[in-house]
Amino acid sequence: MSILVILFFEFFKIALLTIGGGLAMIPAIEDVFVNKRKLLKNSDILDMVALTQSVPGLIAINSAVFVGHKLAGWKGSLSAMLGVIFPSIVIIILIAMFFPLLHLEDKHLLKAFNCIRACVTGIFVVLMVKIGKAVLKSKSETIIVILLTLCLLTDISKVWIILAACLLGYMVLFLSEQTVVKK
């Protein structure tokens, strides 16, 4: 199967099963492309999360574009993006056609969605441990990351936290220039 077809269908499936927005797609992408298909590495997912949060735009689209670009250039990005938006288009148009006045105050449905959100929380906890193992390699790095995480408790916008992290990364690398191993 061509990689473009794989990208389209995998992102189609991911979008179909994520409820509650683009953020919830991140662990799904990790599960499919790292664990199952083994097309990406864990470090790629890290880059993806950082990029999707720092480039303006939709998280779902940015993630799809990133994975597609990594695997098959701009064509890959395009087919991954179409895969992500396809379920939305089909399902929403069907709902709008047949149930324009749909009310979603159903108690059972709400409980199901709450449990799905709780499940997503748990999946993110697992992802945090994985990322933590990959990122927190030295004491100084751990201190920087803890300080940055504490910024979440303040009013500082996420964009500034990301920018600060990128600049700090550059400064740390600049100061330890001699130890940089060229690939």
Add this chain to the structure above:
Amino acid sequence: MIIPLLYTSFVKESKLFSAEEYGNLLSISQVTPGAVSINTATYVGYLENGIIGGISASLGLCMPSFILAILVLNFMKKYKESLFIQGIQKGAKWAAFVMVVFAICFFANISIFKNPVKTEDLGNILASFSLSNLRLFELFILILTIVLSHYRVSFMGLILFSGIVGWGYSFI
């Protein structure tokens, strides 16, 4: 981020919807599969101009993200040897960790707490963890998810499982 922007342009400026209609539209977008903002755009597009409207609205919403992300990725690929890009990527990995912590807080807030935690003061955060403010069944699902993913149950499986269990539990 995009939802308040859509609110300004559809409800306040062009008056296509009332605030209540928009709220209903949002709640449908949030509980149907896919990205919330794309769902909203499709819905608005369909109501305005049928199927073609739905498709073009969601494509239109995606295009800026698509073009911008491609440009950034090409730029980073071209200069990936430079110290500046490598430094940024190092920092971006730290940022990724912070954003995952943010995601945990975000989803925990809308699932396991009855009254969402506000971060303004520390006392409030601690008080939110009292037994009466926790949805215990959701907390149980959260812990069960962590245990099950230890045994390599897939993401899709976990989502379906917790949805079905939650639906079933609501009848008890």
